[in-house]
Amino acid sequence: MRRTLLVMALAASTAASAQKIADPRPFATTITPDDLKKHLYIIAGPGMEGRETATEGQRKAAAYIESQFKALNLQPGNKGNFQLGYPIYQDSIAKAAIDVNGKPFAMFNDFTISQGMGHTSTLFCNQVVFAGAGISDSTRNDFKDVAGKIALVFQAPSSPAQTGGGSSTRNRRTFGPYAIMEAAQKNGAAAILIVQNGFPRRSGMGSGKSSPYLDGFQKTVFPNTFFISEEIAKAIMGADFDAAAESVKTGNAQPKTYTAEVKLEFRKDRIELSSSNVVGFMEGTDKKDEFLFITAHYDHLGKRGDSVIYYGADDDGSGTVSVLELAEAFAKAKASGKGPRRSIVFMTVSGEEKGLWGSEFYSDHPIYPLDKTTADLNIDMIGRIDPKRKEGDSTNYVYVVGDDKLSSDLRPISEAVNKKYTRLELDYKYNAPKDPERIYYRSDHYNFARKGVPIIFYFNGTHNDYHKPTDTPDKINYNLMAKRAQLVFYTAWEMANRNDMLKRDIPLSEH
Known part of the structure; x- marks a missing residue:
């Protein structure tokens, strides 16, 4: 009852505010299924080649978005630049x-290396310390004798890398690489x-290039880490190998120093690529x-070879073109003298599929x-219907995520606006604290939330074409997509024009 009264009060307040400032409905209606479809067939078309970060397809998509922002007379959002x-x-x-006592061992046949965290180095050393399972906590330290020497570790059987997971958080930290x-x-x-099973291994490096990464400057430079076969360990430890391996299994390993002439060599070239957000x-x-x-x-995910394109129409072409349509609606309002009180930043980011890079x-x-920054309204997949959703009207819903976090203003505003204008079913499934999919942490709004900025994330759920080449523009429900985008517009209108910034009165939780 209390929430009902609060929503009614907010609805009345919102209505009064909207009447005082302007009626948003004429501008919301410019967000149309036809316009969304026109943009999406370009953004998710073959010419964009799947828009993988740091590729030509991504740069083409950025150029298209920039051209649309310019056509709407938006200002460049980055100190004179749109990107x-x-x-x-x-x-x-x-x-x-790796050479042990003059015997060479081969990459993939006998060892691999932690490439991303490794650094160019050639090391000659004749002291190797057996350091058990590599456990270091308040009760024991397997590494107490390794200063200036090579440490040799048997990865314990309870490690996720050996067992396929299922261990506790403590075990993951204690035994993980x-x-x-x-x-x-x-x-x-x-x-x-680190001694591991499973050699020889098939090369996963292809051309010898690592996966791209964002953090070029590491806070800590770690010792080069080689994952080695039992054959390399035997070349160092000799007849002690079997007893050492058994001692790790039983938890009775004792440190021991071995004399062996070990040469460890690793050289890599660092390639610097680039990507961009469009602002x-x-x-x-x-x-x-x-x-x-x-x-x-x-x-999105780019292409494989010359013929397989991951079009990413729903993920997240639908969000991208919705941002374009929201920008157009606000631009028309501004042109008619009814622009927002707060400044609005329309930002499409890259690198999300790599790990939320652009927003980070x-x-x-x-x-x-x-x-x-009063809030971030983030749109990631609003063009389809979740086939797993069995309750309610799945032709008239949207998952609303994060509106119960960071600010007590979020949900009352969202529900009042929806009740007044769009009347979608607002589904809060992914707000559950134990959501196994952890959707709240998996899109770009989270990088605003971790800095304390209130967020709402709009989402339609996954489907059978998620992250597949079959996520194409012909499968989009454009009428429902337009209605969802209009909900975002009305919510943005209220947030941009209300008297006060949103409160920040709920602590951010990582769980």
Whole structure:
């Protein structure tokens, strides 16, 4: 009952505010199925080649979005530029080699290396310390004798890497390769050898290039870590190998130093690529120094070979073209003298499919003050219907995510606006604290939320074409997509024109 009264009060307040400022409905109706379809057949067409980050297809999509922002007379949002570039790095192996007592061992046949965290180095050392399972916690430290030497570790059987998962958070930290590297580094190891099964291995490197990554400058430089076969370990430990392996299984491993002439060589070339977010800016009136963001990611998975394209019509062509249509609606309002009080930033980001890269870069290098950013409304997949949704009207719904977090203003505004204008079913399934899909953490709004900016994420759920080449524009429900985009517009209208910024009165939770 209390929530009903609150929503009614907000609805009345919203109506009064809208009447005082302007009626948003004439501008919302410019967000049409036909316009969305026109844009989407371009964004998710073959010419964009799947829009993979740091490829020509992504750059073509960025150019198209920029051209639309210019046509709407938006201002360039990045100090005179519409694009906010950021660097991406990729490693290419030049050489990787291990020699033990003059015997060479081959990459993939006998060892692999942690390429992304490795650094160019050639190490000659004749002291190798057996460091058990590589456990270092308050009760024991397997690395106490490794300073300036090579540490040799048997990865314990309870490690997820050996068992396929299922261990506790403590086990993942205690036995995982990253925790081993971290502990060895803190104890001064010169390099790390981790004994694993499964050699020889098929090369996963292809051309010898790593997957691209965002963090080119690491906070900590770890010792080079080689994952080695039992044959390499036997060449170092000799007849002690079997007893050492058994001692790790029983938890009775004791450190021991072996004398062996070990040469570890790793050389890599770092390639610097680039990508960009596209940023359009609309200046507000009396509250122009406060900001509302409307975001979506325009990248997708690219293509495989010359013929297979991952079109990404729903993911996230639907969000991208919705941002274009929302920008057009606000531009028409501004042209008629009814522009927003707060400034609005329309930002389409790249790198989402790689790990929320574009939004991470923006939130770590903001153009506009985050403490003056009232909210981020993020749109990621609003063009389809979730076949798993069995309750309610699945032709008239949208998943609303994050409106119960960070600000107690979010849900009352969202529900009042929806009740007044769009009357969609607002489904809060993915707000569940134990959501197994962790949807709240998987799109670009999260990089605003982690900085304290209130967010709402609009989502239709996954479907059988999710992350497949069959996610094509012909499968979009354009009428439903337009209605969902209009809900975002009305919500943005209220947030851009209300007297106060949204409260930040709910602590951010990682769970």
